[in-house]
Amino acid sequence: MKLHCQIEVINRLHSSLNIRSSGKYLKSTLALIKEPKNETEYSLLLFSTVNKTGTKYRVKSVKQMFVKFVNEGKATIRFEEPPHDLCIKCEHIQLKCFVKLLRSCITGDTKTIHLAKLSSVAVTHKETPTKLVIRDRSGFPIKGFPRTLENLSISGLNICNFRRDILLLKQLVVLDLSNNAIVAIPPELGNMPNLAELHLANNQLGVKGKIDWRWLLGQQIKNRLKLLDVSGNELRYLPKSIWKVQSLVTLKLDKNLLEYLPNTIGRMNNLRYLTIAQNNLISLPCSMLQCHLDYIDLSDNKLDDGGTAKSEMLKNNPWEMFVASLVDLAARVVIKQKMPYTSDIIPWTLVEYLDDANTCICGEPVLSKDHYSYREFQLKDYSRVVVSNNNRKNTVSFLCYYCSPKCA
Template identity: 30%
Template sequence: MRLRCEVEVVSRLLPTCGLRGRGRGTTALLALGRQPGGTRDGGGVYLMVCTARDRLGARYKVRENVERFFTRFVEEGKATVRLREPPVDVCLSKANASHLKTFLSAVRLAHQGTDNGALPLSALVPAKASDVEKAKTKMIITSRKDYPLTKNFPHSLEHLQASYCKLARIDSRVLGLKRLRKLDLSHNHIKQLPATIGDLACLQELDLHDNHLESFSGALCCSSLQKSLQFLDLSQNKIRALPIQFCRLRGLVQVKLDDNELIRLPFRIGRLDHLRFFSAARNKLPFLPSDFRKLCLENLDLFGNPFQQPNPLVPDVQLKVPLTLLECAARATVNHRIPYGSHLLPSHLCEDLEVAKTCQCGQACLSSFIQITVTMNLHHVAHTVVLVDNMGGTEAPVISYFCSLGCYSQFLDRYLQSNG
């Protein structure tokens, strides 16, 4: 029976000498086994603790030598075994919870004198160096020659950077690193993202700037990244548009889209409630989506986009009178928040309802509406705004929708009065 975790062996005599332990553990391999020549009644069972400094291991007799087990935090991978002789506490942490429970159960049985044949014992042999080395959590690779071709990445990695490696695709070995929190693949030649990157359930930061990406998969937006992803850098790529599902990445705090070929932003961008830092400088955006008004940002950078000059007096009228039955039903579904899904409606209707437009009166409209662009001061949605042009402007055109001629007329009256 073996267990790999962090261990600190603390002598209970230290306080009497005015001393105290370090307060932190070291990577160790614990083994429960029988001393050569020991009896089968459990008397020869020892707990061996091997560390990088002492790979031969310190051995502690177990039978009738455990004073107490502290298991209050065993679900967090923490426990303490208090021994009578020598008077030490073996403090365990960062262990797999289920493995820890099994190990403690075996130690308890050995303490009670259970027959060796009923115990899952291991040979008390010195630990290998790989068993007691501290798990590697960070790896930074900044050249192709340093990129591992034959060796696997350590499964304990939480932060991986592989930049300037001329990677044309994401290595399948990377997709198996389930503990990854930060993945930096910037400055490569990646053209496409595999859907399996969405299986990295712990991923919080994804940096893909300066690659050859032409799209961002909608499947990724529907994966476990919806909850985990907080930082996304897609700058310096060739992306023309982001999928409708992009706004399902509700945990995003910072998004960088600079130096792409974007002709529009996600229609429902206002659903990104936690978004605080947003940049889409030097793209091809003619205007901002209506939902942009709902954002609450700390910093916003839209410099260098060819924004159109808004003219509310020249509307794009796509109003159909009388409204079709489909339009009436769609408006009622959205306005009354009636649940829908692919099990009730054809998929194309579900997609249309997802991008239903909202009139300034608060009512929904689907394909029958009046559209205009109006000027919005970007300080209404962001505390700090980078100037949008070399003239010192902080205003940009944003789309507005109206569900009826009456709503547009009311807006027009207010607009003419304020500009009269």
């Protein structure tokens, strides 16, 4: 049996000499074979493009197998001689089968096992595909997507439904589904363990009005996703829970129907590139003043409109001193200390209450919506590069909420 995977070989003698491992996984093939002279003995043959001649390990030298994370496609085989550890990353179903077969060889339960002999195993590394670009419908693989894919592009085919076989690609890092007609993303996408870039531009996610954003709350995608492109989808709103994708660095929202941005966007500590051109924004949330953006594109919005209405709104909401409730005080601490909270820990009503919190111009959380006004700020003071329409003031209107009379 051959296993196409990624392997890091760790020499345990190096650790005793304070020599650190490189930490690099190489694309490799691990073959389980019979010895030609003795059919009751088995060996593991490891070879790759770097090691074309291959390295042979006797199965009887296996000291221990670490398979705690085999469901995530990870396992380690430790040999007594030579003192090597083979750290394996692979598609989890294939890895489970390989581990089961290896255990049978170790225990001697090999009556129903048929393995190739050493002489019939070619010592050449089979290149496993890691990138696939599909430009027409005839380009889909007949046997399904290779499980080793790291980059998949299915663009411009006008497909309406998300292909669920994509969810089986556990090694996938970049997924490009732009320029199609997809109307919904399955919640299971949030469990993709390595997905770092998701391109969904020019689809129809917002056509039906109500959008299922549950895929954004998957534990894996919250920790991995660095780029999200949902431009050109007729989106009318973003979920308040967008801030929970804390790994996000680039967010593209161009060419939608957004009239406002959620206040929680200011909690995205790693966000650096934000494009929201060609929308219907009248103002920006005050929390964005806390984002240290490197680049923001605000062009072709309505940020210069509605000045009279804003002035009247301010007059109708004079500042009054208030005493916060115990719930408000507790919520402020949770938000300020960045404590994690989900509906599994606290009631979902409290989750919504916390997600609905605003941010004062001083950076403090604000739970009350009674005290606010629109204020003009020079966005270039808060971001390195600003792309916007030319106006005389060179300022942008922000909807500001206040935590105390001092800030007002």
